[in-house]
Amino acid sequence: xxxxxxxxxxxxAAAVALVATACGDDGNDGGGGSGGSDGSGIVSSSWGDxxxxxxxxxxxxxxxxxxxxxxxxxxKRYDAKTGQANDMLAEKIETSDSTNFTVTVKSGWTFSxxxxxxxxxxxxxxxxxxxxxxxxxxxxxxxxxDGYDKVHPEDGSKQTADTLSGLKVTGENTFTVKLNxxxxxxxxxxxxxxxxxxxxxxxDDHAAWLDKPVGNGPYTVDSYAKGSVxxxxxxxxxxxxxxxxxxxVDLKVYTDNNTAYTDLMAGNLxxxxxxxxxxxxxxxxxxxxxYINTPAGIIQTLAFPFYDKAWDKPxxxxxxxxxxxxxxREQITETIFQKTRTPATDWTSPVLGEDGGYKExxxxxxxxxxxxxxxxxxEEGGGLPGGxxxxxxxxxxxxxxxxxxxxxxxVNNALDxxxxxxxxxxxxxADFRNQITQLKMSGPFRAGWQMDYxxxxxxxxxxxxxxASSNDGKWTNAEFDKLVNxxxxxxxxxxxxxxxxxxxxxxxxxxxxxxxxxQNGSAGYSExxxxxxxxxxxxxxYNEIKVS
Amino acid sequence: MGRYVIRRLLQMIPVFxxxxxxxxxxxxxxxxxxxxxxxxxxxxxxxxxxxxxxxGLDKPVxxxxxxxxxxxxxGDFGTAFNGQEVTELMATAFPVTIRLTIVAIFFEIxxxxxxxxVTGLRRGRPVDTGVLLGTLVVISVPIFVTGLLLQLLLxxxxxxxxPSVSPEAPFDELIVPGLVLASVSLAYVTRLTRxxxxxxxxxxxxxxxxxxxxxxxxxxxxxxxRNSLIPVVTFIGTDIGALMGGxxxxxxxxxxxxVGFQLYQGILRQNTQTVVGFxxxxxxxxxxxxxxxxxxxxxxxxxxxxx
Numbered sequence: 004x005x006x007x008x009x010x011x012x013x014x015x016a017a018a019v020a021l022v023a024t025a026c027g028d029d030g031n032d033g034g035g036g037s038g039g040s041d042g043s044g045i046v047s048s049s050w051g052d053x054x055x056x057x058x059x060x061x062x063x064x065x066x067x068x069x070x071x072x073x074x075x076x077x078x079k080r081y082d083a084k085t086g087q088a089n090d091m092l093a094e095k096i097e098t099s100d101s102t103n104f105t106v107t108v109k110s111g112w113t114f115s116x117x118x119x120x121x122x123x124x125x126x127x128x129x130x131x132x133x134x135x136x137x138x139x140x141x142x143x144x145x146x147x148x149d150g151y152d153k154v155h156p157e158d159g160s161k162q163t164a165d166t167l168s169g170l171k172v173t174g175e176n177t178f179t180v181k182l183n184x185x186x187x188x189x190x191x192x193x194x195x196x197x198x199x200x201x202x203x204x205x206x207d208d209h210a211a212w213l214d215k216p217v218g219n220g221p222y223t224v225d226s227y228a229k230g231s232v233x234x235x236x237x238x239x240x241x242x243x244x245x246x247x248x249x250x251x252v253d254l255k256v257y258t259d260n261n262t263a264y265t266d267l268m269a270g271n272l273x274x275x276x277x278x279x280x281x282x283x284x285x286x287x288x289x290x291x292x293x294y295i296n297t298p299a300g301i302i303q304t305l306a307f308p309f310y311d312k313a314w315d316k317p318x319x320x321x322x323x324x325x326x327x328x329x330x331x332r333e334q335i336t337e338t339i340f341q342k343t344r345t346p347a348t349d350w351t352s353p354v355l356g357e358d359g360g361y362k363e364x365x366x367x368x369x370x371x372x373x374x375x376x377x378x379x380x381x382e383e384g385g386g387l388p389g390g391x392x393x394x395x396x397x398x399x400x401x402x403x404x405x406x407x408x409x410x411x412x413x414v415n416n417a418l419d420x421x422x423x424x425x426x427x428x429x430x431x432x433a434d435f436r437n438q439i440t441q442l443k444m445s446g447p448f449r450a451g452w453q454m455d456y457x458x459x460x461x462x463x464x465x466x467x468x469x470x471a472s473s474n475d476g477k478w479t480n481a482e483f484d485k486l487v488n489x490x491x492x493x494x495x496x497x498x499x500x501x502x503x504x505x506x507x508x509x510x511x512x513x514x515x516x517x518x519x520x521x522q523n524g525s526a527g528y529s530e531x532x533x534x535x536x537x538x539x540x541x542x543x544x545y546n547e548i549k550v551s
Numbered sequence: 552m553g554r555y556v557i558r559r560l561l562q563m564i565p566v567f568x569x570x571x572x573x574x575x576x577x578x579x580x581x582x583x584x585x586x587x588x589x590x591x592x593x594x595x596x597x598x599x600x601x602x603x604x605x606x607g608l609d610k611p612v613x614x615x616x617x618x619x620x621x622x623x624x625x626g627d628f629g630t631a632f633n634g635q636e637v638t639e640l641m642a643t644a645f646p647v648t649i650r651l652t653i654v655a656i657f658f659e660i661x662x663x664x665x666x667x668x669v670t671g672l673r674r675g676r677p678v679d680t681g682v683l684l685g686t687l688v689v690i691s692v693p694i695f696v697t698g699l700l701l702q703l704l705l706x707x708x709x710x711x712x713x714p715s716v717s718p719e720a721p722f723d724e725l726i727v728p729g730l731v732l733a734s735v736s737l738a739y740v741t742r743l744t745r746x747x748x749x750x751x752x753x754x755x756x757x758x759x760x761x762x763x764x765x766x767x768x769x770x771x772x773x774x775x776x777r778n779s780l781i782p783v784v785t786f787i788g789t790d791i792g793a794l795m796g797g798x799x800x801x802x803x804x805x806x807x808x809x810v811g812f813q814l815y816q817g818i819l820r821q822n823t824q825t826v827v828g829f830x831x832x833x834x835x836x837x838x839x840x841x842x843x844x845x846x847x848x849x850x851x852x853x854x855x856x857x858x
Binding site for chain 1: 581582587589590593594597598600602605634635639640706707710713715804805806807812815820821
């Protein structure tokens, strides 16, 4: 009797387990490419939950940017390899004075709902993006256009206009842009997704559009279950030359990129575009040549609170330079980042190329590891404020703790002082940003910059120009500002780049921020797909991926 | 009985308000969430002010709390920063987590109590020692170790299961995650049942039942087990709430888009509306589960009466 009871329990449990595993195997058709090599295979790719609603002028992080890159084509498009801004929908963009631009849009382009892409599609979209009442987080991209201060008053007072006075539709396919300052490389910024055109459906039924966005790119949205999966399908009638080479892409939200990597290993996923830090060591052996590690337009720096008297007094530039020299970049990038970072020797990124403004070694001695020189410089400059530096970082994402501790270790060794440098973790990214915007930093803090467009201007002006949008340290230098203004007004590209580099030298001599390392994009893919590459924004070039 | 239930329900009201207010204050203390919305750059001040106004963050905290609670009673839990209604997030997250919890509780009851009864009846024998050792191991190994190990072995090495759960999260995909989630509690249930059974085995009523010549099976299930279940039921009841709210680790490992994931995301993004909304529902689940446990006592042991 007793035995029978137990046997029954055991049998039940076993039956449940068996049924479960059997079902588990059946249901396992989500990943892996299928459909053969005729271009109809579906790529499954990892994705993170976008932080903001998916609108071109409201998306400022990589996850949302990925989708926009598949869904939209703008006037310009950056070459995935060289970063060159090539004409996409733009027939031509003309100017004679770097202030007034005439844009001609190619005819024959439509949105996937059939509506033609005209000059009005761009002008309406830009006006929407700039207007304060629409709360678009990328509104400042339109800040160069005349009339921006009317539609987006900086002090938050009532806006006095709904549209930018600098934008005028002059024909079916032409419009003019008047800027409020000279900006010779303005056309090159137009590849950024904030400048995408929008169909009338966006304005007519905004909520419906957000549920299922409609664009003019090589993909259309098949279904979108917010927070879990977005199914994109190739748009057969896409008029561009960069048609999708696959049948579509399923973007799956992962709670943790470690799980995505595990899924890739198990053959359930085709593409992971963010290899977790803990797996970087194994990735080359796990994946062989299916592991990608290529430079991206991202630089990590240490910024200083120049609003704090202790960091801004004369002589402190020596202390800052000394700190820079106390950091063993070479060793940290090798041991902690497994060579997915490259020691920085200027304040831009190698992806710009030499013509674009990257200058290897511009930082010179100031970025070279030399503990003795570092110690001497810091002493000459009057020592560390309060005898100790605290490097603030957010501890919730990335592996910031590890490298901050390594940097501190390096500084402590150079100064022969265990307490010279300590990390100061902040719980969440929001709180970290909060302390920065409220000017509460008391020592150096982590700063990262991912470029919006591959221009040297984008690495310098938003970060170091007086009161610029991302000048978190509030560094200010009249000479630097003057050189940047001159560079923006210069129509000759090579001369403009030269002026920007002069400005960068000013930044170096004052050590306005310590450049740490350039960041690579890292990705891994399954055997089912080929032709996988990351562009310079470390986003996979989805339309090129072939499924075998 | 009826009066007891009403009294308990009334007691829930201050607990509910107290808990939500605490959560509200805690999330607010973390500072301005808008700062994190614009990535590594500063939101331009005008847009930030506009967003703050839209989410009601420009008002004093007590006023935010009052408006929030007033809205909650009309079924409006506010909007998350990505533009989704919190109720919409709940509608997708709760069913998944409830399924996961059901699987976990199922394992706790079936495996835990079975092991407990078996070992309780055979104290000191090899089976007992073996299970005791086993539970000790399960309790001492952190849940993320068990989870990652099982994921690696069953998912990647042997390919028996998919390492990640699909967005729909049907029951069959939740077996392994449910087992992982239940593991520690399961060990406790085993030990609780074991002790309780062993203790009651010597009780007078069991001796009487045996002396009456009742079949052993009836003695064990009707007399011994029923009376021994009281501490176990208490534990499982409180565990329901704990499993739902504490599934963060398991959900992350197995890519389950449930309550734990949403809470984690909400805390990272400092999204008051999401965090408070989800916690409010979890508090309710806790309270109801506790009430049910108390009512179950009377069923298990008729000597317990409620005035």
